[in-house]
Amino acid sequence: MDIENSVLNFRVQKSNKLINSKQEGLTATQNKILLIAANRYVMAQNGELDLPTDERGRQYVPLFPRDFFGGEKVNGRALQQIKEQLGDLTGISVFLRIQTEEMEEERRIPIASAVRGYRDRKTKKTVEGKEMQVSLSPEIVEMFIKQWDKGNFTQYLYEKVRDFRVGSAFKLYEVLLQHLTKNRLQHGQVKFSVEMLGEMLARGSYRNKKNGNLIYSEFKRNVLAKSINDINSNDRCDLEVTSLEEKRLGRKVQDVFFHVRYKQGRHFKADSAMKDPEVGELSVVTDQLVEKWVRALVARFKRIGRSNWHQLVLQLKNEYDNDRIEKNIDYLLCQQQRIKNPQGYLRTAIKENYAESVPQTELFAVAPKATKAPVYEAPKPNLEKREWEVHKERIAEEFNQYWKDLCFQYYNQLGEDCLDDYLEYLQNEAPALERKSLSSWEMQTPSEEAIRFFGRYLIKNFGTPQERLYQVKGLKAYAKKVYQFDVDAF
DNA sequence: CGCCACTAACCCATGTTACG
DNA sequence: CGTAACATGGGTTAGTGGCG
Incomplete structure (x- = not known):
């Protein structure tokens, strides 16, 4: 049977309801569906495919994403033919009727749907032992087609x-x-x-x-x-x-x-890798202390950037001792210049043991100064709101960095305690930012107690999404102090 | 084929609650 | 205390299968 030679006669049933003005002919997707349905039906007639039947023995053509996996190509001529025959008969309920020369009767074939059971109208519950109705809307099929075309399905x-x-x-x-x-x-x-x-x-x-x-x-x-x-x-x-x-x-x-x-x-790959050393390069982490150590390092890496630090740490741990790793991480963190590839840098640093030549006391001496004046050129005072809008994102980014630098500075002063706080925060998955504490923050030199408090506080909140910083008053205070942006006055 | 009951997806109105 | 966002009930529209 040849679909191109008009063996199939498509007809579309119009609903008794008025045709909605939104309906403007069948979409390409709908045509595609029709064509594929027809193709599958032809295959069934040729004995190449078994069509499922519903409870009453009626055959139907189920259309599912697999229809597109199969790579059945749309024949342009056939598609055009279908379009012409369908015309403007874009009724609300679209059924596919196929009349072949071999068949005397028409068969009603629901499009993109299949009957698997029913719901009891009175009880509104699924009838025991039978499955629910299943349908697949053209919109969904369209999504699959798009994904398929993009090749990222x-x-x-x-x-x-x-x-x-x-x-x-x-x-x-x-x-x-x-x-x-x-x-x-x-x-x-x-x-x-x-x-x-x-x-x-x-x-x-x-x-x-x-x-x-x-x-x-x-x-x-x-x-x-x-x-x-x-x-x-x-x-x-x-x-x-x-x-x-x-x-x-x-x-x-x-x-x-x-x-x-x-x-x-x-299991997810990472899970199986953690349990089975032969999978991948990762080793087994059994000791809780080791696990904590790894997590601590990963937490420290987060200030460098987002990447798969967990995996890196696990790999490095196999090759080098902890002390060497930690010292070189400190060395990496203290680098002033922006390192494009922190992971690669760290690998080399540990391999060559850069930190060995640097005295322990100087490791933190080159740490970036938290209160360093911003590089960004300050606009003139008495600025308009428009200019604030222009510069807001950049200032927020800078502000974010400022907080991070503060975190880093306080971490250096407070040591591992802060890290524990941060880890605890990660583990407990602390809720949203505590606005009160941040909004009360002013651009003043804090006392030692305040430093200790804020160090914990900042590190506790370190790593929160940048968007949050747009919301807090700290940004406004910062903008006002550094750039004379009186945001509240706008 | 027409009607019915139902559903997914969406839309609207109103009530509630937490934030600033 | 006003407002923004959430919660909830309920309605509309197009699309679906069952039934006679």
């Missing part, structure tokens, strides 16, 4: 996601998989900013019309909760979201942490 098996009911579950599963391999923070923990997540899953919906902000509560209720429920309740899906953690900035939910694990007998 995660190569998970169709079998794992075929029973998802909610469209956003596909997306969430996809982004979770992608970020598990790329941007994982800890084992099984994936972090997104709410804004980013909203863009990925809701595409500009659930927005406050006044300010365009994502309405998180609705987003959570309609998208996140349903998607997570979908992912968790489907046995075929091997991933499980064990908890959803909200990180707030004030009242606003700024970031979302997904705690994720595989359901049965599977």
